[in-house]
Amino acid sequence: MALSADTDFKTRLQTWLPKLVLSPSLALVLVFVYGFILFSVYLSFTDSRLLPSFGWVGWENYSKLWRLSHWETSLTNMGIFAALYIGICTALGLSLAIFLDQKIRGEGFIRTIYLYPMALSFIVTGTAWKWFLDPGIGLENVMQSWGWTSFEFDWIKNRDFAIYTVVLAAVWQTSGFVMAMFLAGLRGIDNEILKAAQMDGASNWNLYRRIIIPQLRPAFLSAFVILSHLAIKTFDLVIALTGGGPGRATELPATFMYSYTFSRNQMGIGAASATIMLMTIAAIMIPYLYAELREKK
Amino acid sequence: MSVATQDTAIRTGRVTRTLIYLVLVLFALFYMLPLYVMVVNSVKPLEEITGGGMMNLPVVFTLEPWAKAWSSAQIGVEPTGLSPYFWNSIKMVVPAVAISTVLGALNGYVLTKWRFKYDTIVFGLILFACFIPFQIVLIPMAKMLGLMGLAGTTWGLVLVHVVYGVGFTTLYFRNYYAVFPTELIRAAQIDGAGFFQIFWRILLPSSGPIAVVSIIWQFTNIWNDFLFGASFAGAGSQPMTVALNNLVQASHGVKEYNVHFAGAILAALPTLLVYIVAGRYFVRGLMAGSVKG
Numbered sequence: 121m122a123l124s125a126d127t128d129f130k131t132r133l134q135t136w137l138p139k140l141v142l143s144p145s146l147a148l149v150l151v152f153v154y155g156f157i158l159f160s161v162y163l164s165f166t167d168s169r170l171l172p173s174f175g176w177v178g179w180e181n182y183s184k185l186w187r188l189s190h191w192e193t194s195l196t197n198m199g200i201f202a203a204l205y206i207g208i209c210t211a212l213g214l215s216l217a218i219f220l221d222q223k224i225r226g227e228g229f230i231r232t233i234y235l236y237p238m239a240l241s242f243i244v245t246g247t248a249w250k251w252f253l254d255p256g257i258g259l260e261n262v263m264q265s266w267g268w269t270s271f272e273f274d275w276i277k278n279r280d281f282a283i284y285t286v287v288l289a290a291v292w293q294t295s296g297f298v299m300a301m302f303l304a305g306l307r308g309i310d311n312e313i314l315k316a317a318q319m320d321g322a323s324n325w326n327l328y329r330r331i332i333i334p335q336l337r338p339a340f341l342s343a344f345v346i347l348s349h350l351a352i353k354t355f356d357l358v359i360a361l362t363g364g365g366p367g368r369a370t371e372l373p374a375t376f377m378y379s380y381t382f383s384r385n386q387m388g389i390g391a392a393s394a395t396i397m398l399m400t401i402a403a404i405m406i407p408y409l410y411a412e413l414r415e416k417k
Numbered sequence: 418m419s420v421a422t423q424d425t426a427i428r429t430g431r432v433t434r435t436l437i438y439l440v441l442v443l444f445a446l447f448y449m450l451p452l453y454v455m456v457v458n459s460v461k462p463l464e465e466i467t468g469g470g471m472m473n474l475p476v477v478f479t480l481e482p483w484a485k486a487w488s489s490a491q492i493g494v495e496p497t498g499l500s501p502y503f504w505n506s507i508k509m510v511v512p513a514v515a516i517s518t519v520l521g522a523l524n525g526y527v528l529t530k531w532r533f534k535y536d537t538i539v540f541g542l543i544l545f546a547c548f549i550p551f552q553i554v555l556i557p558m559a560k561m562l563g564l565m566g567l568a569g570t571t572w573g574l575v576l577v578h579v580v581y582g583v584g585f586t587t588l589y590f591r592n593y594y595a596v597f598p599t600e601l602i603r604a605a606q607i608d609g610a611g612f613f614q615i616f617w618r619i620l621l622p623s624s625g626p627i628a629v630v631s632i633i634w635q636f637t638n639i640w641n642d643f644l645f646g647a648s649f650a651g652a653g654s655q656p657m658t659v660a661l662n663n664l665v666q667a668s669h670g671v672k673e674y675n676v677h678f679a680g681a682i683l684a685a686l687p688t689l690l691v692y693i694v695a696g697r698y699f700v701r702g703l704m705a706g707s708v709k710g
Contacts, residue, residue, distance in 0.1 A: 137612040138531035141523050145583050146539060152580040153546040156557040163556060172560065216444060219437045222429055232696070233445045236452075239692035240685050241641035243658045247665050247681045248451035251458075251674055257466055265469030296448060300700075314427070324427055353550050356643035360662055377552040382648070387556060394552040405548045413537055413544075 157398065164391035172387065181392040191393065193368050194376040197283050201372065202351040204287045205294075209347055210340070212291065213298030218328065220299070221306045231303075234296035242293065246360025249289040250276070279369040282362055286354075286370050289361055294350065298343050305339035306332070345408045352401050373397050459483060459679035466674050482675035486683060490676050491667060492660050499680050502660035506640060506687075509571050509656060513578040514635040520579070521586020521631055522624060526616050528587070529594040530602050540591065547584035554581075555648050562649055569651020577649060578639045585638075586631045593627035593702075594620060630702035633695055637688050657684045 164182070167175040185191050216234065220227055237245065252258045255274040263271035275281035309332060317331055355374035362370040364379070373393055381390030429437070458466055459482050461475035470476075488498035528540050558577060559568070567573030597620065605615050646656040661684045665677045692699075 134612060138527040139533065141612075142527045142539070145520050145524050145543060145587070148580050148583065149543050149546050152554065152558070152561075153549065154542070156554040156561075157549070159557040160553045172556065216441070219441055222427065222434070222437055224438070224441065230441055230445055232693075233448050235696070236689065236692055237448060239637055239688045239696075241643065241658050241661075241688070243641075243643050243662050244681045244685045245451070247661065247677060248455050250665070251677065252451060252454050252471070257469075257471055257674060259471075261469045262472050292448065292451070324429065327427065349548055356658070359643070359647075360665070363666065374550065374552055378555075378644075381556060390552075391556060394550065394555070397550040398553045401548060401550055405545065409541060409544060409548075413541055 160391050161395050164388060164395045166388055168387035168391065170385040170387070177388070181388040185389050185392045185396075188389075190368060190371065191373075191376060194371045194373050194393075197370060198352070198372050200283055201287055201290075201354070202348060204284070205290050205351050206344065206347045208287070208291050209295045209298045210343055212295045213343065214302050214333075214336075216295070216299040217302035217306055220303060231300070234299055236296070237293045238297045240293065242354075242356035243360045245289055245293050246357050249285065249292070250361050253285055253288075276362060277366055279366050282366060282369040286358055286361055290351075290354065290357055293357075294347065298347070301343055301346075302336060302339050305336045309335050341408070345404060348404050349401055352397055455678045455682050458675055459486075459682055461675060463671075463673055463675055482673070482679040483683075485673070486664070486676045486680035490664055490673070490680065491670070493663050499657065499660050499664065499683055502655055502657045503683065505571065505650075505654050506657040509574045509578070509654070510636060510639050513575045513582065513639050514632055516575070517579045517582040517586050517635055518628060518631045520583050521588075522590045522621075522628070523616070524583070524587040525590025525592075525594045526620055528591050529597070530599060530615075530620075531612070540587070543584050543587050545584070546581065547588070551581065551644055555644075559649065569649070569654060571654040573649055574645060574654060574656070577645050578635075578642065581645075582635050582638065585634060589627050589631050589634070590624070593624070597623070626698065626702035629695060629698045633691055633699045636691055640688050 163172055165176060165178060167173055167177050220230065224230065253273070253276040255261065255272075255277060260271060260273045263273070276285045313331060314327060317327055322330070353374060354372055355378065358364055358370050358372055358375050364371045364375045374397070377390050377393045377397065380386045380393065454471060457474055458471060460478055460480065461470075462477055462479055462481075465473070465476060486498060487500050489496055490498045492499065492502065524543070528536055562568045562573045562576075565573075565576075567576060601619055602615055605619055610618070640656075641658060642656070643658040643662065646659040647662075650656060650659060661680050664680050
């Protein structure tokens with residue numbers, strides 16, 4: 121009797137054990153991710169300023185937010201930054217991958233060089249580019265000291281051009297990674313089809329345009345999802361490179377949220393901006409994850 | 418028929434190849450440029466930089482900037498150099514990487530070998546957590562860490578990094594274990610092996626490649642994190658990235674670019690070393706996990 125109760129307990133434990141093992145992670149995620157998201161979204165409808173407070177104000181923070189020129193600047197910058205960052209990284213990554221796929225001597229070495237920026241912190245990247253682009257000591261000064269006295273390059277200090285220096289540093293950091301994604305895609309393409317097409321007299325250009333690049337669709341999709349998500353999250357790079365300046369010329373939603381929440385004591389507006397960021401990312405990620413998880417079933 | 422034409426169908430002419438090499442080398446120079454700038458300028462006296470010699474090799478070689486960045490540069494209010502912050506980062510990274518990797522391995526094991534109803538939804542919930550903009554959790558997290566008595570501590574940061582890293586580690590292990598033969602698990606079950614015995618004796622011994630991926634990924638992400646460090650760290654737990662930013666952005670006194678560059682290299686060194694030593698295993702492990710998902 122005692123023995124059977126014991127084995128009964130054991131079998132029951134065995135069926136529950138897997139769920140028991142998974143539960144701490146699930147609990148952490150439910151509280152710290154989904155619970156926190158609800159809390160932040162709730163705060164965006166309250167009169168929170170320095171500290172969270174629970175006076176309901178409806179959509180007031182959102183209507184205030186959309187009237188702020190500061191927010192408008194952040195969004196415009198985000199548009200410029202995201203479009204150029206995603207576009208250039210994809211174009212550059214694909215081109216370099218195609219070039220590197222031509223039986224290049226020292227491919228491993230070149231790949232290592234292209235990829236190492238990914239290992240660095242954005243703070244390090246920001247610091248390096250900040251001083252390299254600084255007109256006082258960097259490129260401009262170097263060119264002038266080499267004799268090209270009329271050379272001017274002050275983008276990082278120029279309100280109209282500073283955002284492009286953020287694009288430059290971000291592209292430098294991630295394009296090698298995108299290259300690696302496309303290279304993996306290229307290596308997975310069946311050579312037989314290519315040979316057959318070549319027999320039919322297709323030129324290299326047509327091979328790529330008609331056969332190879334269309335087959336890279338999954339790589340394009342992953343690159344787009346990863347890059348757009350990185351773009352929306354961009355924060356440290358701006359802090360290190362320009363600090364959001366000159367003026368507000370390089371503010372992005374992430375830096376906007378941080379300064380409104382933690383230094384301007386406008387937590388309600390900060391939470392509203394964070395909610396909009398989340399919605400934007402969710403609109404891109406959820407369909408992607410849904411499709412990925414369904415496929416793999 | 419040469420070997421080369423058997424592997425790839427694309428044939429290129431001499432001129433095209435020369436151009437390709439040219440472009441590849443130019444971009445190699447572009448990617449190397451910031452590293453070159455950091456390294457040469459970290460070993461020269463300040464006057465050589467301000468005098469317009471940023472691209473030149475040092476005339477006078479000195480390790481002074483490195484010594485200063487490490488042990489005496491002004492960070493915030495204290496002239497401590499970056500060394501205490503380096504150790505703060507280590508104390509944060511090691512437990513956070515270990516805990517999130519172990520949790521990821523167990524989760525991946527359950528989600529592939531002990532499947533239950535709605536397990537894909539559970540996985541989706543855990544996975545989406547990796548991709549949220551962290552701005553959405555900053556305010557409640559600050560409050561929660563305060564309630565738990567972890568505000569401003571290294572353990573608070575460890576908790577934060579485990580929570581927002583476990584989705585990635587679960588993803589890696591899940592994809593890796595998905596292709597592991599389930600028959601082996603069933604056979605062991607028939608022989609009477611329990612949940613943990615199977616994990617310990619059968620799955621774990623062959624988990625090396627994906628463990629490497631998980632560890633490298635988490636190490637790089639956590640070491641390089643700035644947002645959480647800047648938001649939640651206290652005086653005694655600020656990580657390296659935050660300290661480096663404080664050093665570089667300091668508005669007082671002379672800007673010691675050479676010290677900044679040395680500091681930047683110090684902050685980059687651990688992840689760079691990991692990348693150079695183990696980068697190969699990272700790519701290989703990723704491939705092993707993504708053959709079939």
